[in-house]
Amino acid sequence: MANASPGPIDRLIHEPARLALMTHLSVVEEADFVFLQKQTAMTPGNMSAHLGKLQDAEYVAVNKTFANNRPRTVYSLTSAGSEAFDAYLAAMRSILDPAIG
Amino acid sequence: MTNTDLKMIERATYRGSLDDGLLDLFVGIALSFLGLLWLTDYAAFGGLAPALLIPFWPIARRRWVEPRMGYALPNRARRRKLRMGMLTSIALGVIALLVGIGAYASLGSDGFSAERVFDQIGPGIPAFLLTLMGVMAALAFDLPRFFAYSGVLFLAGSMAVSFDLEPGWSLLASGLIVSVSGLTMLVRFLRSNPVLEL
Numbered sequence: 386m387a388n389a390s391p392g393p394i395d396r397l398i399h400e401p402a403r404l405a406l407m408t409h410l411s412v413v414e415e416a417d418f419v420f421l422q423k424q425t426a427m428t429p430g431n432m433s434a435h436l437g438k439l440q441d442a443e444y445v446a447v448n449k450t451f452a453n454n455r456p457r458t459v460y461s462l463t464s465a466g467s468e469a470f471d472a473y474l475a476a477m478r479s480i481l482d483p484a485i486g
Numbered sequence: 487m488t489n490t491d492l493k494m495i496e497r498a499t500y501r502g503s504l505d506d507g508l509l510d511l512f513v514g515i516a517l518s519f520l521g522l523l524w525l526t527d528y529a530a531f532g533g534l535a536p537a538l539l540i541p542f543w544p545i546a547r548r549r550w551v552e553p554r555m556g557y558a559l560p561n562r563a564r565r566r567k568l569r570m571g572m573l574t575s576i577a578l579g580v581i582a583l584l585v586g587i588g589a590y591a592s593l594g595s596d597g598f599s600a601e602r603v604f605d606q607i608g609p610g611i612p613a614f615l616l617t618l619m620g621v622m623a624a625l626a627f628d629l630p631r632f633f634a635y636s637g638v639l640f641l642a643g644s645m646a647v648s649f650d651l652e653p654g655w656s657l658l659a660s661g662l663i664v665s666v667s668g669l670t671m672l673v674r675f676l677r678s679n680p681v682l683e684l
Contacts, residue, residue: 412496413558414565419682420556424499453548457557 397442398473402427402435407462407470410445415461436460444469497628500560504629506551507671512539513635514665517616521658524612529654550672554679571626579619606647613643613656635664 398407405425410416416424422432439445444466448459462470516535523531560568607614617639624632642656 408492408495409499412492412499412561414561416558417552417556419552419554420558422682423554423556423679452557459557459559 394476395469395473397438397444398470400435402431403439406432406435406439407444407466407473410460410462411467411470415448415459417457417459421460439466442466442469496561496564499558500564501628503555503558503560504627505671506547506555506675507668507673508543508546508551509627509629510631510635510664510668511672512543512546512668514661514663514668515539517639517657517661517664519661521654521656521661524654524657525652526654550676553681554676556682567628568626571622575619575622575626578622579615582615582618609646609651609653610643610656612653613639613646613660616657616660617643631667635660635667638663 398404402425405427406421409421409424418429418432421436422429425432427435436445440447443463446461446463446466448461450457450459516539519535519539520529520532523529523535559565617636620632620636620639624630624636639656639660642660643653645651646653646656
């Protein structure tokens with residue numbers, strides 16, 4: 386039985402640390418560094434590096450705001466990042482669903 | 487990862503953001519304060535409790551929770567659900583109050599006296615009304631433990647009816663129980679989540 390070829394896997398998202406970041410950013414509107422670090426249990430340096438790569442790909446946007454007169458830096462998925470994440474999930478499902486049955 | 491998995495992650499993330507106990511502590515303090523006002527014949531000022539406490543909740547979260555858990559804005563669907571839930575909770579509370587007042591004001595035929603019924607369950611009415619709002623809050627905030635708090639309120643209201651106590655006692659007792667629960671959660675949260683050094 387021939388299966389349709391799965392879509393390309395986005396290697397940028399496929400890396401486990403970046404997949405965790407993208408997943409957590411996909412379920413909130415925006416989040417700060419501490420929140421993401423708490424959710425992913427990464428070291429600050431490691432997480433900064435991965436966030437940087439996602440920013441370079443314009444999947445993640447950084448917004449520097451103020452909350453109660455204190456600076457706050459928040460991260461959010463861009464529309465390109467959201468579409469890329471949806472495409473990644475679709476590609477993974479197309480591989481896994483037939484295999485799992 | 488399916489859409490269901492993402493919903494579960496969103497729900498776990500959202501619920502986790504309210505596991506610090508602050509909300510419970512503030513609700514408990516508000517209930518206790520309301521109970522004290524009732525017992526000292528100042529029940530008319532009951533609205534002061536939430537009005538005074540609500541502004542402190544975001545301040546307390548920024549001071550104690552965000553340095554440990556960080557900050558995240560729930561997604562639009564969640565925020566819409568929260569808004570609708572809170573409005574529904576308040577509306578149901580007001581409707582229940584109006585229905586109660588209307589039923590009390592009307593006297594039935596055939597010897598049925600709404601007044602007698604309300605005299606009997608009167609001590610529990612404030613707690614019963616808050617039980618209803620608590621259930622709605624549990625649904626609105628998607629926090630199952632608020633169902634338990636509603637159960638405590640209902641039980642306290644029932645005991646007030648059974649022993650013909652002042653309504654304020656049921657509110658005070660419920661408030662203290664919820665406060666202790668919130669404080670316990672907060673202490674556990676503070677111990678388990680040190681401030682992250684970046």
